[in-house]
Amino acid sequence: MRTVYASISMNKPSPYPGKLTPFGELSLIKQIRRDFASTGKAVKLGIGDDCAILRPPSGCEVLVTTDFTLEGRHFRRDTHPPESVGHRCLARGLSDLAAMGATPLAAFLSLALPASLLSTSAGRAWTARFFNGLRALAELHSVSLAGGDTSESPGGRNALLLADIVLVGSAPKGKALRRAGASPGEVLYISGRLGGASAELASMLKRKKLTLRINSTADHPQMFPEPRLDVGEALLRRSLATAALDLSDGLSTDLAHLCQASKVSAEIEQEALPFHPLAAKLDAPSALHAALHGGEDYELLFAAPTSVKMPSSLAGVPITRIGMLKPQRKGQPLMKLIALNGSTTELKAGGWEHFISSPAPPRKRPR
Numbered sequence: 001m002r003t004v005y006a007s008i009s010m011n012k013p014s015p016y017p018g019k020l021t022p023f024g025e026l027s028l029i030k031q032i033r034r035d036f037a038s039t040g041k042a043v044k045l046g047i048g049d050d051c052a053i054l055r056p057p058s059g060c061e062v063l064v065t066t067d068f069t070l071e072g073r074h075f076r077r078d079t080h081p082p083e084s085v086g087h088r089c090l091a092r093g094l095s096d097l098a099a100m101g102a103t104p105l106a107a108f109l110s111l112a113l114p115a116s117l118l119s120t121s122a123g124r125a126w127t128a129r130f131f132n133g134l135r136a137l138a139e140l141h142s143v144s145l146a147g148g149d150t151s152e153s154p155g156g157r158n159a160l161l162l163a164d165i166v167l168v169g170s171a172p173k174g175k176a177l178r179r180a181g182a183s184p185g186e187v188l189y190i191s192g193r194l195g196g197a198s199a200e201l202a203s204m205l206k207r208k209k210l211t212l213r214i215n216s217t218a219d220h221p222q223m224f225p226e227p228r229l230d231v232g233e234a235l236l237r238r239s240l241a242t243a244a245l246d247l248s249d250g251l252s253t254d255l256a257h258l259c260q261a262s263k264v265s266a267e268i269e270q271e272a273l274p275f276h277p278l279a280a281k282l283d284a285p286s287a288l289h290a291a292l293h294g295g296e297d298y299e300l301l302f303a304a305p306t307s308v309k310m311p312s313s314l315a316g317v318p319i320t321r322i323g324m325l326k327p328q329r330k331g332q333p334l335m336k337l338i339a340l341n342g343s344t345t346e347l348k349a350g351g352w353e354h355f356i357s358s359p360a361p362p363r364k365r366p367r
């Protein structure tokens with residue numbers, strides 16, 4: 001796993017606070033323009049005009065995805081460090097591009113900030129660290145922030161931070177990986193390990209106050225998920241997959257999307273599921289629950305014909321065969337789980353609801 005924040009520790013003062021007086025919305029925009037001034041060759045015109053101008057490579061189609069990052073739903077300011085919130089905001093969009101084998105061209109961020117995050121020094125520090133997190137991941141993947149909008153979030157003292165990120169990417173014409181395209185008889189694979197993000201979130205919510213120092217993002221699948229852009233690009237370039245999507249809501253929920261789009265059913269082998277080390281530390285039922293239903297792992301789930309010789313890793317990320325696709329039959333479950341003892345049970349979509357406003361135990365036990 002790569003390290004994004006080798007030099008950022010959570011308690012290290014940000015380079016920004018104090019520089020700007022008053023910070024305010026206009027100052028923030030100026031700061032963003034300075035920090036995100038460099039544009040790659042995909043962006044002809046970035047922040048500063050009415051529109052950005054992008055230059056997609058010739059022979060490519062343009063892919064667009066948009067994702068909310070809402071305080072209380074996707075993160076909490078008392079559990080997630082600001083770098084993590086910025087990182088996750090961008091990672092969610094990048095992961096959608098990865099799922100289709102696309103290469104990022106540019107990002108656009110619309111941000112509604114509570115007044116306190118613009119006017120108080122603690123708030124300004126939080127905001128600066130949010131952008132540190134977003135920028136570190138953007139630089140890692142050479143993505144330019146080419147535009148967006150900022151506004152004060154309504155609601156006075158109860159205002160929440162609301163962010164919407166738009167990612168634009170490109171893929172060779174007709175080649176983008178879709179959810180539809182898989183067939184019965186094909187093999188199901190996933191990249192990386194499962195259950196780490198929800199296992200880490202559970203431990204974050206147990207802690208009263210975050211005292212953790214982060215010197216590396218590698219062991220923090222919840223706070224710093226790694227969008228699998230290199231894996232997706234390799235799948236597309238080497239024509240290894242017939243269908244793919246990213247695991248944002250949990251394997252059971254996202255697999256159901258693939259089955260519905262491809263008009264197939266699926267059998268998952270429990271024995272084959274690769275648990276993230278943080279999930280493997282849990283008791284066996286909780287670990288299985290995290291792997292099947294825990295969301296936000298941002299790994300790729302994809303299908304390939306048995307004739308494809310799948311490498312054991314792509315771009316340094318392990319690839320694991322987890323099951324098979326079957327024909328859809330009326331009255332039969334869409335998804336089945338083959339347990340360790342060989343018994344087969346229905347697997348129901350029980351994915352993560354991104355929640356967070358009130359910590360709750362797992363909603364459902366695996367069936």
Ligand SMILES: [Mg+2]
Nearest residue numbers: 096099246248
């Ligand atoms: Mg997705």
